[in-house]
Amino acid sequence: MAVNYGSRRVVVGAHYGMRDWLSQRVTAALMAIFTLVLLVQLLMPGPLGYDKWAGIFAAQWMKVLTFAVFVALGWHAWVGVRDIWMDYVKPVGLRLVLQVATIVWLVGCMGWAVQVLWRL
Secondary structure, eight states, X not given: OOOOSSTTOOOSSTTHHXXXXXXXXXXXXXXXXXXXXXXXXXXXXXXXXXXXXXXXXXXXXXXXXXXXXXXXXXXXXXXXXXXXXXXXXXXXXXXXXXXXXXXXXXXXXXXXXXXXXXXX
């Protein structure tokens, strides 16, 4: 009789789910803080136009914070989409192709964010 519990049970990726859960919460918190910082700056007196947007993102600290949020968003998206691919796409080859395509797309988005923020 096979026993699949206890010390003989093979557990793959122990604590893996906790790390993903925590990273989702931390990245979400960073994105929420960024949203609040941006809203406070937008609610300052004055007309809302290009000059105000350019002024908000002119400061180096805001560019760095914005890029950090883009990285957090990319990591948040990667964890979520990777879990979707692992849960719902059963053929290993197709899952690998989808995961690689997701990584390429997210890295491309990070490159685009650098170009937008620092006009390279």
